[in-house]
Amino acid sequence: MAETQTNGNAQTYVGTRTIRPDGVDKVTGRARFGADFNLPGQLIGRVLRSPHPHARILRIDTSKAEALPGVKAVITRDDFADQSSEFIPAGEMMMNYKDVVRNVMAREKALYEGHAVAAVAATSGAIARRALKLIDVQYEILPHVIDVVEAMRPDAPLLHDDLFTVGVEPKPDKPSNVAKRVEITLGDVEAGFTKADVIVEREFRTAPVHQGYIEPHAALATVSEDGSTELWCTTQGHFIVRAHCARLLGLDISKVRVTATEIGGGFGGKTVVYLEPLAIALSRKAKRPVKMVMSREEVFKASGPTSGATVRVKMGATKDGKFVAGFAELKYQAGAFQGSPVQPGVMCAYAPYDIENVKVIGYDVVSNRPKVAAYRAPGAPISEFAVESVVDEIAKKLGLDPIELRMMNAAREGTKAAYGPKFGPIGLEETLNSIKKTEHWNTPLRKWQGRGVASGFWFNIGGETCASLTINEDGTVSLMAGTPDIGGLRASLSMVAADELGIPYDKVRPIIGDTGSVGFNFLTGGSRSAFSGSMAIVEAAKQIKADLCARAAKLWEAKPEQVEFSGGHVRPLGALAEKAKPMSIADFAKIAGKTGGPIGGYGRINAQGAGPSLGTHLVDLEVDPETGRVTILRYTVAQDAGRALHPAYVEGQFQGGAVQGIGWALNEEYIYGADGKLQNAGFLDYRMPVASDVPMIDAILVEVANPKHPYGVRGVGETPIVPPLGAIANAMENATGIRFTELPMSPPKVLKALKERGATAG
């Protein structure tokens, strides 16, 4: 096996395609996901949800439900204390407990169809369902608003009469549905446009799409008479769940122990709480364990999705192709409560490019839809779709190759990003070069086929992380991390631990600890878990190595400089090598009790230095002029991973993100009726890509090391969903001559556009 050196350690495993330690459990059905946990005596909890998109709740009478035999607890808004307004970070977004308490259980008003209004725990699911029908809720139905542009009108129905737009001068004296206006500027955008030989301005619309994890939300809670609370749930961040539940239920954090079950997909959608506080509240009332699992319809109506948006982009370039000005205005749906990902959308819009003059304005707008949750690079796919479409149009107008145009304007080391920082080493140029060199880029196309390219950017994050390594009595290693493993984390961390300690990979056994077993960890999101987790493991291993060296020095009656750790052994140096023999970790494990006690290391860090990851996607597609259906023929992803700890799982991130992007571009959307109700709350009508919809996705790993990480790692999970929207729209233009500005480019829309144009191109 090829060995390379990083950090002074031989890399035997990092960079190889090991089999994941949790793999066997996952191919045999043994792995326990959210809904697979049960406790003796458990009750089944179910939620009553509002049938109205907007209604004042006048009265809730639960007496008949409570009287039904088998019903053990009923909860409503009265079971949750109100929360004061306070914004706190939640993943890449912000949240406010005043809103969270209202989202998990409606208070004054139901703000979207599917909003929780009451919940029941009963001895069976069937009884709980019957009980829901016995709850009498009196609603005063209010006019609703679904569309973001309509919600911004001065005469739109108001969701919150205490919502005054932040970020505008003068401060508004009337409430509105616009929660916030944000803006970033670099240079002077108006002056920039005067230098432009070509200016392209377009308006785009995107539909809300759901994260689409296959595992519905699930929670199992048990609260004892003294308030001790245990919770098992499917989440991207059990420490965050603990914080939210403790706050909403008035519990000490130390009294709440949360175990993250195996998680069946999240993509950002499992960074918030829905069922968890309800299950605890029901269990507290019933004094029995309560299990709650969402149906797929509930997942669609009451969790996720990400924003739909309206985006206006105006870009200017010189005739040689140098971008001189970029303007954008983004209006993002937040759902029923403020907090859309418009801020990262604003920051990412022009991040792939070196432009002197940039101005991006964003609006966070509430409407009668479920509150949005993070979805993979939250906010970025929407704004970058619009910019990448306009970039393509500029290339066409100037008669330039779209890759060359991007190359000419690519952000690189030293580029000042419009959102603030100066970039360190980044790999956009390398991804563009890799794409240009593919055979894919150079194959001919036929009539009705098109090729498109687009790039994408995501910041990546680090943050609070704890992980431990414990040397067992036989020299094997127990690794404990505290961020849920959503797709290969345990494998990546075990490889780093094995290389750091110089021991075989299969001697490391990783687990994800519960909130009582390991120190605070921020959630799995932002593409941080492998980045930050591996840094914490390096730190833990460092402590072990230092400790073993100290023990050896004592045993050998030597000075510290006479020993060193390498290749899994503490080695005597110089003259000492003649007297003492190298000792392995297993040798120390045997005599741990006699040399200072248990051996272990604990990484407790606030990871900094997350390097952005940039990527470029290339797609070929074919349009069927009879039906408007689009078939993806070929797809290539090139992305900068910094350093791929486990190349197969990095490729998997690229491929999975690309296919989610294909769904977003071509088919997926929330469809509302005039009644404000969601019409496609199921997998049949909310059409995510299936295996026969997509080809193989070629993945090119570009590795421009992140100098701030001991192995050069960058987060890789978010960026792959950013370029597909633009790449596919650009390929559609290439195939049909039509610039599609509205997502999804579903068959009815494509057919309509072809008919309007007279279906002559191709």
Added chain:
Amino acid sequence: MAKHHIEATVNGDAIEFLCETEETLLDVLRDTLHLTGSKEGCSSGDCGACSVTLDGRLVCSCLVLGCEVDGRRIETIEGMAQGEALHPLQQKFLEHAALQCGICTPGFLVASKALLERDPDPSETEIRYWLAGNLCRCTGYDKIVSAVQDAAATLRKG
């Protein structure tokens, strides 16, 4: 109404259970028999996470009633490995990193096994269409298709 008394074979074992009329085979497997390897993703037959075989035929167990399986033979993910040996499909899914979160994996494995029993040498297109009833949101299907192709080749070699 009284519960139904059902006798069936699950992964080779003779079993009996009582179920309500409205309980699905998936409910019975998960809640009564505690075989939680079959997953519930949608309850409408659209995601395939609950795939099992019924007398050798691939079905979504959420679309079969518990009381329909009397006297029939059911195979689930829990019956796929033989002793300590993983089925070649299970092994190839691991080697190809054909799972990320793993929630859809049991369904894909059961469906893929049913495919290879019908056709030991399916084309990529045939694999993609056969597996079109199983949703995976993590992988983009690439590595799943590769794993099935590789497992098929291994099985053909015997």
